[in-house]
Amino acid sequence: MIKLRFILVGKVKDSYLKTGYEEYIKRLSKYGKVTLEYVDEEKLNDSPNKLEILKALDEEGEKVLNRIKDDEYVITCDIHGKNIDSIEFSSFLEKNIDLGKSTFTFVIGSSYGLSDLIRKRSNFLLSFSKMTFTHPLTLLLILEQVYRAFKIMNNENYQK
Amino acid sequence: MIKLRFILVGKVKDSYLKTGYEEYIKRLSKYGKVTLEYVDEEKLNDSPNKLEILKALDEEGEKVLNRIKDDEYVITCDIHGKNIDSIEFSSFLEKNIDLGKSTFTFVIGSSYGLSDLIRKRSNFLLSFSKMTFTHPLTLLLILEQVYRAFKIMNNENYQK
Numbered sequence: 001m002i003k004l005r006f007i008l009v010g011k012v013k014d015s016y017l018k019t020g021y022e023e024y025i026k027r028l029s030k031y032g033k034v035t036l037e038y039v040d041e042e043k044l045n046d047s048p049n050k051l052e053i054l055k056a057l058d059e060e061g062e063k064v065l066n067r068i069k070d071d072e073y074v075i076t077c078d079i080h081g082k083n084i085d086s087i088e089f090s091s092f093l094e095k096n097i098d099l100g101k102s103t104f105t106f107v108i109g110s111s112y113g114l115s116d117l118i119r120k121r122s123n124f125l126l127s128f129s130k131m132t133f134t135h136p137l138t139l140l141l142i143l144e145q146v147y148r149a150f151k152i153m154n155n156e157n158y159q160k
Numbered sequence: 161m162i163k164l165r166f167i168l169v170g171k172v173k174d175s176y177l178k179t180g181y182e183e184y185i186k187r188l189s190k191y192g193k194v195t196l197e198y199v200d201e202e203k204l205n206d207s208p209n210k211l212e213i214l215k216a217l218d219e220e221g222e223k224v225l226n227r228i229k230d231d232e233y234v235i236t237c238d239i240h241g242k243n244i245d246s247i248e249f250s251s252f253l254e255k256n257i258d259l260g261k262s263t264f265t266f267v268i269g270s271s272y273g274l275s276d277l278i279r280k281r282s283n284f285l286l287s288f289s290k291m292t293f294t295h296p297l298t299l300l301l302i303l304e305q306v307y308r309a310f311k312i313m314n315n316e317n318y319q320k
């Protein structure tokens with residue numbers, strides 16, 4: 001059984017986004033066991049300096065990494081990552097399933113950014129866009145894209 | 161007064177996305193008069209041929225263009241367009257406002273794609289990603305990105 005884990009650092013205030021997550025989790029459950037986990041964002045003052053941010057990111061990074069086992073395939077959303085198209089992304093997941101990977105863990109950092117600890121542990125850094133989106137919106141994008149990938153993999157029509 | 165028009169070809173079934181649109185329209189109203197318009201998608205059978213699709217796209221394109229006046233600055237979301245970052249996008253809008261443009265019209269095609277009629281009329285073709293997203297989700301992305309652009313332009317902190 002394929003496991004699909006989505007880990008977001010931080011809280012999601014907009015309930016419409018949570019409704020969207022639930023919708024895609026429901027649809028994705030056809031292809032595997034799906035979980036969505038929230039990791040607490042570190043609390044910082046209003047204008048933290050660079051050192052304070054890096055420290056917070058590493059603390060968040062450690063909390064994320066503590067949840068991830070060695071055999072998990074970690075795909076992290078990173079604006080500096082690689083931008084591939086939906087068909088390539090689907091082939092890429094399919095190839096890794098064929099190679100025997102069974103747990104795919106998708107990580108979205110906090111609004112402060114991403115710890116290098118997470119980057120180093122990641123098997124793939126995925127960029128959606130040069131544009132910056134909020135992290136809760138990025139979670140909706142990755143859920144939609146993973147769902148699309150499984151539809152493509154299974155030669156199913158994608159619902160409009 | 162800046163006018164921001166968003167035109168989507170097709171219907172949006174997911175009510176959570178509509179809630180998201182309303183949220184960004186409300187926030188954007190601080191910076192201009194915002195409208196969201198839906199143009200009917202052409203009805204096609206389940207497996208239309210290429211000619212039928214092109215014909216439908218052109219019919220949709222004409223309906224969109226009938227709504228657009230000559231002095232509007234048209235930015236169309238197109239996977240084959242240019243991917244710029246959020247700061248560049250903000251500068252780009254600001255430059256056009258400084259040049260005297262007052263109506264910005266953002267167009268998102270239907271699930272069949274985009275008519276060349278719209279491409280030709282567009283002042284700018286904007287790509288978010290190599291990845292394909294649903295058109296209703298693309299509308300949420302452009303709303304978020306235009307909102308972000310105005311926050312950057314006005315040196316305001318972006319809400320997490």
